[in-house]
Amino acid sequence: MTQSHERLLIIDFGSQVTQLIARRLRELNVYCEIHPYNRVNDAFLRDFAPKAVILSGGPDSVTREGSPRAPEALWSFGVPVLGICYGQQTMMQQLGGMVESGHGTAEFGRAFVTPANGDLSILAGWFEEGREQVWMSHGDHVSQIAPGFEVYGTSPNAPFAVTADVSRNFYAVQFHPEVHHTPKGAKLYENFIKLAGFSGDWTMAGYREQAIAAIREQVGSDHVICGLSGGVDSSVTAILLHEAIGDQLTCVFVDHGLLRKNEAADVVKMFRDNYKIKLIAADESDLFLGALEGVSDPEVKRKTIGKLFIDVFQKYANEIEGAKFLAQGTLYPDVIESVSFSGGPSVTIKSHHNVGGLPEKMGLKLVEPLRELFKDEVRALGRELGLPASFIGRHPFPGPGLAIRCPGEITREKLAILQEADAVYIDQIRKHGLYDEIWQAFAAILPMKTVGVMGDGRTYDYAVAIRAVTSVDGMTADTYPFSHEFLGETMTRIINEVKGVNRVFYDLTSKPPGTIELE
C-alpha cells in the first residue's frame, strides 16, 4: 500500500517479544513495520525512509562470529536509533564498544535500574521513586561502551543498563521496555517517538481512507469474491471492500449447519439488508451434517468440515463471473516475517483456515486490506466503519463451529438442544454484564444422558456443560470465577427453558491441561 504516514522501522533480531514493540508503538499512533535484520540493507533503509529505527532483542550472541548485525548505513542515516537487549549489544559492538559473554553476565527476570549521570530524554518520567523495575533477559552484557556514549542507568548485573550518545541520537537499553513487567516501558517508547518528532498520524480514520484508495488502485474495474464467516476479520474486510468498490464485490457465506442460534439469519440481515452487500448465502447444512453422520473423532470432524468448506466455497465462487480477486482477512501477526531461533530467516504465513489454498487453485489474486493491522486495530477499524459494538466485541468462534462443542456423534437433535442452551447461557452472561470480561463462553452438549426428576416424573435427558474462560491470546486460559448464585440461576434457566436437558455441569478446567474447546 502507498504510505503517506510517518514510519518507524523495527529491525528484528529474532526476539520472542518483537511484536510487542510494534504494539506499543501503534498504541502511540505511530506506524511501524517489523523486518528481519537480513532483509534490511542500505537500499531498503533508503526506500523505507524511517523517521526512527528500533533494533530488537534476539537469541544470538554478538560475540559469535557471523552473528546478526545492523546495516552499517544505519549509523550515518541521521535518524534516532534505539537498541534493545541484543540490539543494544550489536550497537555497542558495531560502534567500537565491547560485549562479553560467560560466567556472571546473565540476568533474567525482574531487575531494578537506578539513574546515573543526569537526565536523559527517553527516561523522562522515570525514577520518580528512585528506581524503576525493568525486565531483563540476557546472557551477554556490554563490558565497554562505544566512544561517544554515556551511562544513564545501571542495574546490579548490567552496569550499562541505559546508555546514549545524545549528539547522534543513539539510545540503548539492556532490558525489554516492551513487556508488561517493565511498568514504565510504554513511557520510554513515548519519549523516544517524541524526540524523533513523530506527530502520531496513524489513526483508523486515516487508515480507512488510505485502504480504500489502495483497494481501488489494486482492483481497478475487476470483480472481487469475499468469504464471509460472520467473524470480525472477514466482516470488516467485506465492509471496507464494499465502501471501496461497491457492487464489484460479492460475498459468499456458507452455512454449514454448525452455527449458533440465529447466526446465519443475522449475518444475512446485517450484510444484505443493512449494508446492501451482494451476498450469496448458501445453506449447505444437509451436505455437511450428512458427511458428519457417524463421525465422532475430533480430527476427522475438522478435516471433513475443512475439505467440504473449500469445495463448497469454490462451487459458489465459480458462479461469480469475471472474478479476479479473492479478499481475505489476513492480519499483521500472520504476515510478519520472523527470524527463527536457529538464526536463519523463516517466513511464517498462516493460511486462512476457511479458504486455504483456494487462490492458487482458482487462479485468483489476493486482496488483503487488513494485513497491516493487529486484531485490536481491526476492531477499531470496525468501529470506524460503523459496525455495532456488540458485534465487534464478540467472543471468538471456531471454524468447525458447534461440531467441536458436541463431543461424540453429531445429530440434528443434539445440535438444536445445544443452540438453545448456548443462547440461554450467553443471554445470562450478557444480562449480568459479564460478557466483556470473558474471553470465550459457550455451552457444549455432552455425549451422555442422565436421569433426573422433574415434576413428578423421571427424566432421561442430555447433560450440558457450560464453559467460560479468561485469556489474552487463546494460548493459555483460566476458568472464569462465576459466583455460585450465577451458576445456580443459569442451571435453572437452561433446564427450564431448553427441552431435552436435565443436568448442567460447569467446566472448571484451565488451559493447560484442557483446551478451550472440548475437542
Ligand code: XMP
Ligand atoms: P483450543 O480449543 O485449541 O482453542 O484451546 C484456542 C482458540 O482457538 C479456537 N479454535 C479454533 N478455531 N478452527 C478455528 O478457526 C479450529 O479448528 C479451532 N479449534 C479451536 C478456539 O475457539 C479458541 O478461541
